[in-house]
Amino acid sequence: MTNLRLGSISKLSQTQAVSFSADQSSQNFRSHVFCEHKMRRYLTQEAYDRIQKAAIKGIPLSSNIADQMASALKAWAISMNATHYTHWFQPLTGITAEKHDTFHELTDSGQMLEVFDGKKLVQNLPEDLPTAKGGERNTFEARGFAAWDLKSPPFIYGHTLCIPAVFVSYTGAALDYKTPLLKSIRALDQAATSICRYFDKNVSSVEATLGWEQEYFIVDRQLALTRPDILLTGRTLMGHEPARGEHIDGHYFSGIPNRVLRFMHELEQECHQLGIPVKTHHNELAPHQFELTPIFEEANLAVDHNILVMDLMNRLAEKHQLQILLHEKPFKGINGSGKHCNWSLTNSEGMNLLSPGKNPMQNLQFLSFFINTLVAVSKHTGLLRAATSSGSNDLRLGTEEAPPKVLSVFIGQQLTHVLEELEHVSKGKLSPAEKTELKLNLIGKIPEKLLDNTDLNRTAPLAFTGNKFELRTVGAQANCAQSITALNAMVAQQLIDFKDAVDRLVEEEDMKKDDAIFNVLRDQIKDFRDILFEGEIYSASWKEKLQKHQWFQANDVPDAVGVLRDSAVVDLFDKLEVLNPQELEVRYEIRIQAFLNRVRVESRTLGDLIRNHIIPTALKYQSVVVSNVGGFKTIYGDNFQEHAQEQMEIIERLSRHISALHSGTREMIETRKKADTINDQTKRAKVYAQEVVPFLEEIRYHCDKLELLVEDNLWPLAKYRELLFLI
Numbered sequence: 001m002t003n004l005r006l007g008s009i010s011k012l013s014q015t016q017a018v019s020f021s022a023d024q025s026s027q028n029f030r031s032h033v034f035c036e037h038k039m040r041r042y043l044t045q046e047a048y049d050r051i052q053k054a055a056i057k058g059i060p061l062s063s064n065i066a067d068q069m070a071s072a073l074k075a076w077a078i079s080m081n082a083t084h085y086t087h088w089f090q091p092l093t094g095i096t097a098e099k100h101d102t103f104h105e106l107t108d109s110g111q112m113l114e115v116f117d118g119k120k121l122v123q124n125l126p127e128d129l130p131t132a133k134g135g136e137r138n139t140f141e142a143r144g145f146a147a148w149d150l151k152s153p154p155f156i157y158g159h160t161l162c163i164p165a166v167f168v169s170y171t172g173a174a175l176d177y178k179t180p181l182l183k184s185i186r187a188l189d190q191a192a193t194s195i196c197r198y199f200d201k202n203v204s205s206v207e208a209t210l211g212w213e214q215e216y217f218i219v220d221r222q223l224a225l226t227r228p229d230i231l232l233t234g235r236t237l238m239g240h241e242p243a244r245g246e247h248i249d250g251h252y253f254s255g256i257p258n259r260v261l262r263f264m265h266e267l268e269q270e271c272h273q274l275g276i277p278v279k280t281h282h283n284e285l286a287p288h289q290f291e292l293t294p295i296f297e298e299a300n301l302a303v304d305h306n307i308l309v310m311d312l313m314n315r316l317a318e319k320h321q322l323q324i325l326l327h328e329k330p331f332k333g334i335n336g337s338g339k340h341c342n343w344s345l346t347n348s349e350g351m352n353l354l355s356p357g358k359n360p361m362q363n364l365q366f367l368s369f370f371i372n373t374l375v376a377v378s379k380h381t382g383l384l385r386a387a388t389s390s391g392s393n394d395l396r397l398g399t400e401e402a403p404p405k406v407l408s409v410f411i412g413q414q415l416t417h418v419l420e421e422l423e424h425v426s427k428g429k430l431s432p433a434e435k436t437e438l439k440l441n442l443i444g445k446i447p448e449k450l451l452d453n454t455d456l457n458r459t460a461p462l463a464f465t466g467n468k469f470e471l472r473t474v475g476a477q478a479n480c481a482q483s484i485t486a487l488n489a490m491v492a493q494q495l496i497d498f499k500d501a502v503d504r505l506v507e508e509e510d511m512k513k514d515d516a517i518f519n520v521l522r523d524q525i526k527d528f529r530d531i532l533f534e535g536e537i538y539s540a541s542w543k544e545k546l547q548k549h550q551w552f553q554a555n556d557v558p559d560a561v562g563v564l565r566d567s568a569v570v571d572l573f574d575k576l577e578v579l580n581p582q583e584l585e586v587r588y589e590i591r592i593q594a595f596l597n598r599v600r601v602e603s604r605t606l607g608d609l610i611r612n613h614i615i616p617t618a619l620k621y622q623s624v625v626v627s628n629v630g631g632f633k634t635i636y637g638d639n640f641q642e643h644a645q646e647q648m649e650i651i652e653r654l655s656r657h658i659s660a661l662h663s664g665t666r667e668m669i670e671t672r673k674k675a676d677t678i679n680d681q682t683k684r685a686k687v688y689a690q691e692v693v694p695f696l697e698e699i700r701y702h703c704d705k706l707e708l709l710v711e712d713n714l715w716p717l718a719k720y721r722e723l724l725f726l727i
Contacts, residue, residue, distance in 0.1 A: 005718050009718075028269070047065050061150075063118050073085075074116040084160045084161070085163065086160055087147075087148070089166065091175065092175065092590045095310060123146060144170070145169075149300075151298075157308075173586075177485075178303070178304075180485045180573075180578050183576070184484070184489045184578045185207070187493075187577070188345075188491060189205055191493070194495070195368055195498065198513060199362070203349055205347070206345055209297065209346055210298075210341060212342070212480055214306065214309060215289065216291075216313065218288050218325070219322070223718040228608070230323070233598075234325060234477070235327040235330040236330060239331070239719065240704040240705075241332065242725070259322065260322070263317060266316055266320075267313060267316050276294060278292055280293045288723070306339075306479075335400045336399065338396065338403075338473070338476055339474045340471065341484060342470050343468060343469050343470075354366065354469070355467035360443045364518075374531075376493070376494035377407070378528035379490065380569070382552040384473070384487070385406075385473075389554070389557050389561055390598075391599060394560075403460065406461075407473070408537075409461075409462045409533070411464045422518075459537035461473045469487075489572055502516045556686075557689060559689075562682070596681070596688055599689075607669055611665065617706075621654070621711055622654045624711070625650050625654070626651060628647055629651065654710075657705050664699045664702065671692055674687075675687040675688055
C-alpha cells in the first residue's frame with residue numbers, strides 16, 4: 001500500500017486532462033430524450049393528444065395507443081443506436097435499478113425480429129427479485145411491477161432506452177421513491193388549486209417545482225485507490241487534518257483545475273443531451289469541493305434528473321481518472337456536502353405562488369401559501385428531520401457550517417415585520433377603513449422583489465429566499481424525493497385545513513372571503529412563531545432558543561427515523577393516500593436496516609485497516625526507532641537515555657497508540673457482535689448508535705496521532721494534504 005500511495009503521487013505529475021468532443025450548442029439539448037416534438041413527429045395527432053391527456057389526468061392508456069407509443073419509441077431508439085430497453089426506477093435500497101432487455105424476439109420460424117409493443121412499454125416484471133413470502137417485511141422483498149411514468153419522458157442512456165417507471169408490488173404497494181412522490185404532487189395540486197381559486201377562478205392546476213443544488217468532492221482516482229475506506233464506505237475513516245484546510249478560503253469561487261473543468265464540461269454536455277437543464281458550476285468552500293445547479297423544473301422530473309446526474313458523475317469521473325465523493329462528510333474537519341432543495345409552487349397561469357405579486361390580492365394569495373407552509377413545517381419538524389436523516393448525513397449536520405439537526409426557519413426581516421403587523425389585525429369582520437388600511441399599507445406594500453438576505457444565515461435548516469423555500473438539510477447522496485414527498489404532503493394537508501377554516505368563517509360567521517382569510521392567517525402566526533430564528537446558528541442566542549422552546553430533537557438516526565411511526569405522521573400520509581401505514585412501516589424498517597448496514601460496513605472496514613495496515617506500519621516504524629536507540633546504547637552504554645530521550649518518548653507514544661488501537665478495535669468488534677444478537681431491529685440500531693458508533697471516533701483519534709508520528713514514506717494511505725490538494 002505504501003508503494004501504491006507514493007507511486008500514485010508520482011504519477012500525478014504525468015496525468016493529463018482527458019479530451020472529448022465538445023458540443024454544448026442549444027440544439028443538443030434533449031437530443032437523447034423522447035420529448036414533445038419527437039412525439040409529434042413519430043405519433044399521430046390523436047395518439048399524441050391521448051398520451052398527453054393520460055399524463056395530465058393519470059388515466060390508463062388504451063392498448064391501441066400504448067402500441068402506437070411503443071412502436072414510435074422503438075423506431076426512435078433504434079435510430080439513436082439503442083440496442084436495449086429498460087424500465088428505470090428508484091428502489092428504496094439504492095439510487096436506481098434497471099433490467100435490460102433487447103428488442104429482439106425469435107419467431108416460430110427461427111427469425112430474429114425487433115419487437116416492442118404496448119404491454120412491454122406500460123409495465124415490466126424484474127424477474128430477478130425474490131419471490132413474495134407475505135408479511136410487512138417481505139412486501140418490499142417481493143417481486144414487483146415496474147410501470148411507465150407518463151409524466152417523465154423516456155431517454156437514451158448509453159445504448160439503452162430508459163423508461164422512467166414506478167415500482168409497486170403485486171398488491172399495489174409502493175416499493176420506490178417515485179410512487180409516493182407522484183401521489184404527494186397530486187394531493188398538493190388539488191389542495192393548492194382550491195386555494196388559488198379564492199383569488200383566480202381560471203386556475204386549473206398547481207405544480208410543485210424543485211431546483212436542487214448538488215454538492216460533491218472530487219479527488220484523484222489513483223489516490224482514492226490507496227484508501228479502502230473511501231472505496232468501501234465513501235468517506236475517510238481516518239486521516240489527520242491538513243495544515244491548510246479552509247483557513248485561507250482560497251478555493252471558494254476560485255479557478256477550477258483543468259482536469260476537473262474538462263470533466264465538468266463533458267458532464268454538462270451529457271446532461272443537456274438528457275434534457276437536464278444544468279446552469280451553473282463552481283468551486284465550493286472546501287478544497288476539491290464543487291457544486292452543480294440546474295434551472296427549476298417540475299418536481300418529479302427534477303428528482304429524476306438529479307438521480308441521473310449522480311449516476312453520470314460517477315461514470316464520467318472514472319473516464320477522467322477522477323473519483324466522485326457524494327458522501328455528506330468524506331473528510332473530517334472541513335465542510336461536508338449537502339443538496340439544497342429549493343421548493344416552490346406554480347399555478348396554471350404561470351404565477352409563482354411563493355412570490356409577492358403586483359397588487360394586494362396577489363400578495364394576500366402569496367401570504368396564504370407562505371404562512372400555511374410555515375404552519376405545516378411547524379407541525380411536522382420531526383418529519384422533515386426524519387426525511388433527511390441517514391447514517392452519512394448525520395455526520396454532516398451540526399458541524400462545520402452545516403445546518404443543525406434541530407429545524408428552524410429563516411424568513412428575513414421584511415417578512416418578519418409583515419407577520420408582526422398582521423398578527424395585530426383586529427379579529428372578526430373588518431370595517432371598510434380597516435380593510436383599506438390593511439390592503440394598502442401592509443399587504444399592498446410587500447415588495448414585489450423580497451430581499452434574499454439568507455447569506456446572513458447560511459446555516460439555517462430551512463430558509464425563505466425571496467420566492468421559494470430552501471431546505472438545506474438534505475444530504476448530497478440522498479434521493480431528494482424523500483424530502484419533497486414529506487414537504488408536499490404536510491403542505492397539502494395544511495392547505496386543506498386552511499380552506500376548511502376559511503369556508504367555516506364564511507358560512508358560520510357570514511364573513512366575506514377576504515375577511516375570513518385575514519382572520520385565519522392572523523390566528524395561524526402564533527402556531528409557527530417559535531420555529532422562526534433570524535440569528536446565527538451555533539451562537540449563544542441559538543442555544544437560548546433551544547433551551548426556551550421544546551423543539552423536536554433527535555441526536556441519532558434511530559430516534560429521527562422513529563418519527564415515521566408517530567400517529568400524526570401515519571395519519572398524514574394515510575389520509576392523503578400518499579403512503580398507507582404498511583408502506584410507511586416498510587420504509588421505517590429499510591431506513592433502520594440501512595443505518596445498521598452502514599455502521600457495520602464502516603466498523604468492519606476500520607477494523608481491517610487498523611489490523612492490516614496501521615498497526616503493522618506503526619510497528620515497523622517503531623522497530624526503526626528501537627534500532628536507533630540500540631545504536632545509542634552501543635555507543636554510550638548506560639548513559640544512552642541521556643542522548644535518546646526523544647526517541648524513547650516516540651517509542652512510548654507509539655506503544656500507547658498501538659495498544660489503544662488494538663484494544664479499541666477488539667472492543668468495537670465485540671460490541672458490534674453482541675449487538676447483532678439482539679432480535680429487535682430498533683433496539684439493535686439504538687445500541688449501534690450509542691455504543692458502536694463512538695468507537696469509530698475513538699479509534700480514529702489514535703490512528704490520526706500515529707499518522708503524525710510515523711515516517712511519511714512508510715504511511716500506506718493517501719493523506720488529506722494529498723487527497724485535497726493534488727489533482
